[in-house]
Amino acid sequence: MKKLYVKTWGCQMNVYDSERMADVVAPLGYAAAEDAVDADLVIFNTCHIREKATEKLFSELGRMRLHQKAKAARGERMLLAVAGCVAQAEGEEIRRRAPYIDMVFGPQTYHRLPEMIAKINRGAGAVLDVEFPPEPKFDALPEARKTGVSAFLSVQEGCDKFCTFCVVPYTRGAEYSRPVAAIVAEAERLVQNGAREITLLGQNVNAFHGEGLDGKAWNLGRLFYRLAEIPGLKRLRYTTSHPRDMDDELIAAHRDVPQLMPFLHLPVQSGSDALLQAMNRKHSADDYRRIIEKLRAARPDIALSSDFIVGFPGETDHDFAATIKLVREVGYAQAFSFKYSRRPGTPGAIMPNQIEDGIKNARLGELQKLLREQQEDFNRRMIGCTLSVLFENEGSEPCMLFGRSPYMQAVRVPAPTRLVGEEMAVQIEKAGFNNLSGSLIMANAA
Ligand code: 5AD
Ligand code: SF4
Numbered sequence: 001m002k003k004l005y006v007k008t009w010g011c012q013m014n015v016y017d018s019e020r021m022a023d024v025v026a027p028l029g030y031a032a033a034e035d036a037v038d039a040d041l042v043i044f045n046t047c048h049i050r051e052k053a054t055e056k057l058f059s060e061l062g063r064m065r066l067h068q069k070a071k072a073a074r075g076e077r078m079l080l081a082v083a084g085c086v087a088q089a090e091g092e093e094i095r096r097r098a099p100y101i102d103m104v105f106g107p108q109t110y111h112r113l114p115e116m117i118a119k120i121n122r123g124a125g126a127v128l129d130v131e132f133p134p135e136p137k138f139d140a141l142p143e144a145r146k147t148g149v150s151a152f153l154s155v156q157e158g159c160d161k162f163c164t165f166c167v168v169p170y171t172r173g174a175e176y177s178r179p180v181a182a183i184v185a186e187a188e189r190l191v192q193n194g195a196r197e198i199t200l201l202g203q204n205v206n207a208f209h210g211e212g213l214d215g216k217a218w219n220l221g222r223l224f225y226r227l228a229e230i231p232g233l234k235r236l237r238y239t240t241s242h243p244r245d246m247d248d249e250l251i252a253a254h255r256d257v258p259q260l261m262p263f264l265h266l267p268v269q270s271g272s273d274a275l276l277q278a279m280n281r282k283h284s285a286d287d288y289r290r291i292i293e294k295l296r297a298a299r300p301d302i303a304l305s306s307d308f309i310v311g312f313p314g315e316t317d318h319d320f321a322a323t324i325k326l327v328r329e330v331g332y333a334q335a336f337s338f339k340y341s342r343r344p345g346t347p348g349a350i351m352p353n354q355i356e357d358g359i360k361n362a363r364l365g366e367l368q369k370l371l372r373e374q375q376e377d378f379n380r381r382m383i384g385c386t387l388s389v390l391f392e393n394e395g396s397e398p399c400m401l402f403g404r405s406p407y408m409q410a411v412r413v414p415a416p417t418r419l420v421g422e423e424m425a426v427q428i429e430k431a432g433f434n435n436l437s438g439s440l441i442m443a444n445a446a
Pocket of ligand 1: 050166
């Protein structure tokens with residue numbers, strides 16, 4: 001057996017891709033290792049969405065170069081690969097600055113890993129593969145070998161929206177949706193292998209329009225109705241969505257499909273229409289409010305999450321106040337917030353009126369304080385309630401299981417290991433910022 005070490009940065013799409021890379025090289029005899037030091041193949045799966053990714057990568061590579069040299073001194077070889085969005089965006093630069101790297105490839109070509117490795121073994125030199133190949137990589141990927149209780153399934157990739165701050169359309173390429181038949185088959189396999197919850201992934205997952213079982217394009221709502229028919233599949237989730245694509249059928253699925261969990265990550269980025277326009281978001285703050293209203297009418301307990309950017313070029317105090325106002329009105333169960341980071345090649349990077357860092361810091365601090373209060377408050381409201389918890393694995397403490405509530409909250413409960421994979425009623429007793437704890441309701445535990 002050869003040792004494979006994969007380190008992953010960034011979003012859940014990257015987590016999914018890393019697992020699939022392991023699947024792709026498994027037939028070549030590579031098995032996952034905990035530690036990079038002695039590995040035969042090291043893959044860094046990178047993220048380019050915010051600053052410093054490249055510098056962080058080079059410092060990691062520098063360290064790995066020492067292990068590579070130590071291994072070479074013993075007459076063995078460590079193949080080093082850089083994958084993901086930094087590789088896609090800066091492939092040439094990486095090759096130039098770190099010539100000891102064997103493979104550089106983007107998110108759309110990792111199914112070709114066996115060919116790349118064969119080429120290197122033939123002594124044909126290092127490989128740079130940052131194409132957007134015409135054949136979808138999904139058709140070439142082997143079946144997933146293992147899964148946890150909660151599994152990811154990539155259904156859509158890429159983005160055609162070109163928000164002016166974002167690199168994704170350049171690194172992940174044009175929007176693509178997988179055919180429904182392939183998704184259903186993969187979901188069924190995941191469930192056979194033990195998955196009880198599936199999270200559908202895509203950069204623009206709710207823009208999904210894959211070929212349906214009737215040959216016509218299906219939207220994401222329709223796909224959920226079909227996936228809900230799979231026996232043994234208890235929970236469905238999806239991420240990440242765009243407000244523009246939150247259509248009525250998807251909202252109706254939140255009302256009609258019990259497996260579809262009452263939690264939605266729907267990034268709004270800003271509460272100011274001027275900023276939303278400068279960001280090319282293609283919706284207003286009121287459009288977003290109306291969507292939230294419809295969602296709450298369909299599923300009154302739906303918990304909401306979002307992404308926010310502060311300090312986008314031109315953001316005034318007035319614009320920022322509109323974001324704070326929107327956050328107060330909506331009330332979030334959790335959210336991510338970031339300082340705007342200039343990404344080379346995106347329109348935002350060359351806009352006038354860039355905001356100075358001091359102002360960005362102050363705004364981020366204020367926004368995060370409010371979001372933190374909302375999250376704490378949301379969690380605290382669960383105390384005394386009974387929540388259905390899907391147990392995913394043994395927690396870090398003995399005799400405790402880790403699971404999630406329908407609202408994505410992490411829950412720790414004293415419970416026997418045999419309940420991993422089961423959904424159980426849990427009485428919530430304590431709530432912190434990041435997790436809940438409670439105890440099994442005994443009638444259920446029998
Ligand atoms: N600067 C700061 N945040 C960004 N995001 C994307 N691009 C940038 C950027 N240039 C954030 C957005 C997006 C999330 C995944 O990352 O909020 O929704
Ligand atoms: Fe980036 Fe906007 Fe596309 Fe999301 S919708 S991936 S933020 S360009």
